[in-house]
Amino acid sequence: MWPIANDPAIREALLCAYEDGSWGRYHGPNVERLEEVLAEMHGVKHAMVCASGTIAVQIALRSLNAQDGSEVILAAYDFPGNFRAIQDAGLFPVLADIDPNTWCLDAGNIEAAISKSTVAIIVSHLHGGTAAMRQVNEIAAAHGIAVIEDACQATGAIVEGKWAGSSGELGVLSFGGSKLVTAGRGGAILTDRDDLLQRAKIYCERGNHAFPLSELQAAVILPQLEQLEIRNQKRSKSLSLLRKKLTDIESVLRPVVCSSEHPAFYKHAWLCESSQRAQHLTQLAIRDQVPLGEGFRGFYKRPSSQTRKVGLLQHSRDAASRTLLLHHPVLLQDEMVIDWLATWLRCAISEE
Incomplete structure (x- = not known):
């Protein structure tokens, strides 16, 4: 169950x-207090909370003050709300392929996606994988492009020595009902730049904050931040055990490469060797009430009127049809549950 019931701190x-x-x-x-804690935790000058991670992405984009029609690069496999946020901000999405090992935007594909109209790159850490933020930032800086680091799935992770969400001009967090830190709904933007914060506030100001996080939501987030590191360590330990028990079937279920020295697992991904395998395992999981599901559909089918595509986007196509995701709450259970899950996966594969 998530969130955890009867938490005395909550x-x-x-x-x-x-x-x-x-x-x-x-x-x-x-x-x-929450904004102070988030800024201090991530080592940035400013944190501004808001109603959701999705609206946080749009606020971040609006803070760039880009001309209508300007281009924003994102992975062709990503959370659907990021594509929509670009459109809602009056900007134009440009799709680049993911790294097949991490499910994140491949920094090696960014240069080919940049045009004279590019103003930003959205980089999401997904499914236990993390993007190569140092390389992304170097490319972006060379072209005068802003980086929005989406850490909605990676709260508390350390990526290349920095807290997830603190590497770009702007970072984004989510406190949605299923997230590692939850208030049912909620989000935040992080930045070191005074001008971006000011523009974000102006965009949100409609007599009052148009996209607020409530006092009650902030109150329940604060104690969860204190518990986050311990819980992330427990999730990581459980996943290490699970992955170890499944090493001999990695030709069928290839796990995400976890390059972070301090990972955070909202979801954990496997790439099935076929879309049929992924569909079968998802159906069995629904039948047996196992916390496994399919990945995102991705954007590679979007028409040219809605997006510009760079290359064949093959890895994004594969991820959209072959991803199997494990949801994080089970990772806080004891070793017996992890053993059961490993056994279930083996049996489910043998049923096909």
């Missing part, structure tokens, strides 16, 4: 918000 936070009346205020101590 109960205490809710009681405090009830007793001091902050739960019903426009402005109170919890949002202010």
